[in-house]
Amino acid sequence: MQSGWFEEREELIRTHSREACYGQQLSPLGWQVYDRAMPEALQHFDAEWLVRRMSTPQYWLSHYRRRRRYGGHATVRINPLNASRVLCEGEFNTAYVRGLARALLRRGESECIVYRAGPALEPRSECTSWEGLRFPLQQVIDGHRARYHPPPGNPSAWSIPTGPNCHHSIRAVEPPDR
Numbered sequence: 001m002q003s004g005w006f007e008e009r010e011e012l013i014r015t016h017s018r019e020a021c022y023g024q025q026l027s028p029l030g031w032q033v034y035d036r037a038m039p040e041a042l043q044h045f046d047a048e049w050l051v052r053r054m055s056t057p058q059y060w061l062s063h064y065r066r067r068r069r070y071g072g073h074a075t076v077r078i079n080p081l082n083a084s085r086v087l088c089e090g091e092f093n094t095a096y097v098r099g100l101a102r103a104l105l106r107r108g109e110s111e112c113i114v115y116r117a118g119p120a121l122e123p124r125s126e127c128t129s130w131e132g133l134r135f136p137l138q139q140v141i142d143g144h145r146a147r148y149h150p151p152p153g154n155p156s157a158w159s160i161p162t163g164p165n166c167h168h169s170i171r172a173v174e175p176p177d178r
Contacts, residue, residue: 001099002042008098009035021149022091025083030059038091042099047092055084090164093117094145097160097170101140104172112137114160117169127160127168135160140170 012018026034034054041050057080065073104112114130116123139158146157148164160168 001095001103002039004099004102005039005042005095008095017150020151021145023087025061025064025078025087027059027061030054033059034087038095041088041092042095047089050088050092051081051084054088055081060084086164089118090161090166093161093166093169097140098144100170100172101137105137105141109172110137111135111173112140112170113173114168115171116167118167120165120167124162124166127162127166130160130168134173135170 009018012021023031023034033056037050037053041047041053060078060080060083063075063077066076068074101112111134113132113134114127116128116131135158140160143157143159145153145159147153147155147159147162160166160170162168
C-alpha cells in the first residue's frame, strides 16, 4: 500500500495536480507533515492515527472560498479536526483500496467484495447497493479516483471509494473452505 501511495504521489506532483485531487485546505506545513505521516500510517498505524496526527491547526489554512448554490462565493472557516477527518479517512481508504486490489491481483485473485468500512452521515444509495457484492479487482484499479480526478472526472464511472466521505472499502473474497 505504501509503495502504491508513493507512486501516485509522485505522479500527482509531477503533473501538478495533487492539490486538485486532495488536500486543498492544507497549509504548506501541513503538506510537509502529511507527506511524512501518510506512509507511516499505511505501514504502522491506521486512519484514526493519521486523523489525530493531522488535526493540528497550523497544518490547515484558516479559511477557504466555497461557491454558493445560487451564485457567488462565501468564505468558510476551516475546522482542523473536521478537515483532518475528511482528508485522512478518505485518503487512507483510497490508498488501502488501491493497494489491496494490487496485492490481491499479484496473489492471483481476480475479485473482491465491497463492504461498509464505517458509518456514514448520509449513506449513498449507489455504493450501499454494492455492499456484499463481488467486483473484478481490475475494475477497482481502473476506477481509481475516476469519478473526480483528473477534474472534472467522470461522475458515472465505477469507483470505490466513490469520492470524499464515502465509507466503503474492499476485502478479499473468502476461500470456499471457510
